[in-house]
Amino acid sequence: MASQFTHRFGAVAAIAALVVVAVAATPPRAASHPSAASRDITFSDTRLKNGLRVIIAEDHHAPVYSIAVSYNVGSRNERRGRTGFAHLFEHMMFKGSENVGPGEHFMLIFNNGGNMNGTTNKDRTLYFESLPTNQLDLGLYLEADRMRSLVINKENLDNQRNAVQEERRLAVDNNPYGHTYEAIDSLAYDNFSYQHSVIGSMADLSAASVEDVQAFFRTYYAPNNAVIAITGDVKTADCLAKVKKYFESIPRQPDPEPVDMAEKPRTAERRLMMDDPLARLTRVDIAYNVPPSSDADDAALQVLATVLGSGRSSRFYEAVVHQAQLASGVFANKQETRGPGLFQVSSTLNPGKTTAELEKVIYAEIEKVKAAPPADWEVEKARATVKRGAVAALQSSLQRAAVMSQDALFYNEPGRINTAVSRFAAVTPADVQRVARKYLNAENRSVIITTPKAAAGRGGN
């Protein structure tokens, strides 16, 4: 939940959700759906002289276009003592550049009927905007100017440091279970790159200097470290010419060092008990270490998450919530990650129940999937979800831009959007059973129990 931090509000909620959901538009499996058959997203894929990768996917459904710029930097690139830096930097990107004043970027976008935001996670930093089609120059100019010439000074930094520290209080420190989200990563990962949180620590945020920010900009905000995708109501040739005009003179920089993401294999379960003065109910979080999203097992793991924990027809819901009534909800998910991933389960206990009972039921359901493959309809649920995602992408130019720029960065495959349905169609019930056996084992899991601290936050209780 708290793995993604954003600059502002509004459209980002939608986009954040879209980017983690697998999305596709691809030939249907049966001939009876001709409507989806012809809807592969076509695009151009160009590399400018300075290394900037440019994806353009033109369509003319609505007089709107969107830009997404994915920079190849996230909290995984941060070093000890400078956590929260990638996200703090994202805020700096709205504080002005050579030809754009502080705040002018978002003023111009909103004043002209557009929408925009920035968002940072462990793996990348994404900036995006949608605008009416007659403002193509505006969007490109704004993105190019800050890629070329961000203004970095102490005043801007102090100001946005405050905003980010407030964001941390809002999302983490003043929220029940806020610290639990951070603890999951620090318990389940040994490699620092994923072990620390995206939002960072208060002390590290306070320590960030202007020189740090300048060095970060030079290293990571270079054209050769970014992918720009433009989708919607544009003409490809005309749009590419404009991209060249605004971006091609921005100088290339040395490529950043690759990040070592390696994790050692696990040998024993890890367990942590936490007190939370802001919580009222006990919560159980379980994380299994799984491979990166580029792994061949990824689709099967996502199907497994659907079978176990997606919706009221899922096995966890039926067993934990509906039958045993141990909790009001239970969730399983496998987020998209470039490095080693986590298969996460979380549930908040009903009063009067024990975490031992809850864990027992969850593990029993996992053992059932290991013992026998799921039914066809359960696998079909996951396929249907991917199909719906594909259709949703047909309507939103912003969603297409975000997914395509990110897929280019993560997988070197901007058109991955077109193959998701077939990727999931290929997953069999036996695959789901196999990955459950391979990854959902006791020695491979980290368990956190968060207990309300009785003294405070509970009013009259």
Next chain:
Amino acid sequence: MSSRPNQHAMLALALVLAATAAHAQGGQQAPPSSKAVVMKGKAPVNDKVLEVKLPRPKEGDLANGIHLIVLEDHRAPQVTFQLLIPGAGGYFDAPGSVGLASATAAMMREGTATRSTTQISEQLETMSSNVNVGTGMTSLDATVSGSALTENLDKLFDLASDILLHPTFPDEELAKYKTRTKTGLNQNRSFPGFLVQELFQRVMYGDDPASRLLMTPEQLDRVSRAAMVEFHKAKYVPDHAAIAFAGDISYDRAKQLVESKLGAWKKSGAAMVAAKDPPAIGPAKVWLVDRPSSVQTNFIVGTQAIERTNPDYNVLEVMNSVVGGGPTGRLFIHLREEKGYTYGAYSGLSAGRYRGTWSAQTDVRSDVTEPALKDLLGELVAIRDTTVPAKELQDRKRSLVAGFALSLESPQQVLNYYVTSWIYKLPADYWDKYPQRVMGVTAAQVQSAARKYLDPSRMQIVAVGDRKKVEEILRKFGKLEVYDTEGKKVIGVVP
């Protein structure tokens, strides 16, 4: 679409069609008077607001009273629908049965004459579809909504009509629903955002139905199967209902679908019920929920304003946009971009079928509680006492109007405009003329609306925070009442 149509006020904010009144934007634009925003005026802006034509849906009335609205759009192979049933909302729950409407709506998908709750979940989720029956505690309507790929539409609508017409409210499922709902109700009290909203509603509306946010566990305990069966029979009637479709479907196909699946749903003869005026708001005060261990103070500052059909609606929309309707509003620019007190500061207009509210909202770290509240209140003084500069006003109006183009990406969003028109009986050309109305709003109108509605003697300050850290500060801003996180008054003057 929201199940709380009185939230539709925010809708027009995000969208709207561009048209005639395209004023040149020029190179430089006067920002709010703050060094946090500097307009260098070098970025290439197209001065024209893109003219777009909003597609019109096809509408008609069916034999059993249902009004049908269809926005046909074949861009993507999917269909969404929403059925509105006036009178079945939580607003009309009697004081002794608060929560009955919400519980009934939630329980309808927990079993029908031919399907168990588990079968319903399996059938829906295998299509990656949904059917939601819902209502808010202050909604006048209940809604039944769903969406599916075109290839699954028949199956989806069959399920939806079964849930609508033949729910059985099984006792066993009711007990389970109560257990999990109580956990959620308990859990909500740990979130400051819930606590501040709960107290704000009470401060705005006293004991009026409009004050409700969620039922209490005790109210939930009182809900019985017999009461739900009775409620469903009396309130889920087609007499005044509307059903709206958007997407890959024609009017004729939608009509055939509704007539075949809901043809047996007969008129009951029930009269249309209306909301009543809420009681007038009391004198200005300060209200605090003591939440120990809080590291922030969460504020909602607001007062009662207008209903959706009030002629001042568009003026207040523009005024709200200036004060805090997004990141370009003064609250965000001053409290966040200039002072760094907060991650966000916004204002909103909530206008429905009874008198709604205008409010400003922000969350600040505890140690800047005093200056942040001063600055927030300072913006209310400024909008009342000072004329909005011409350029700023022009930019805010332009952003309301130019955003219409973006809404054209989503047939569902376009349909929402027309559902709003149906709910509030707006003129047929309401959305066509929206840009002219907004662009026609003057600075004098904005100021006079601010003076009329943002009355300091009625402006309520509601806060959630650690009493130890903020009580003395808040006392400087007016008479203080303090509540605990259970909603019980701890200290305060007698109202």
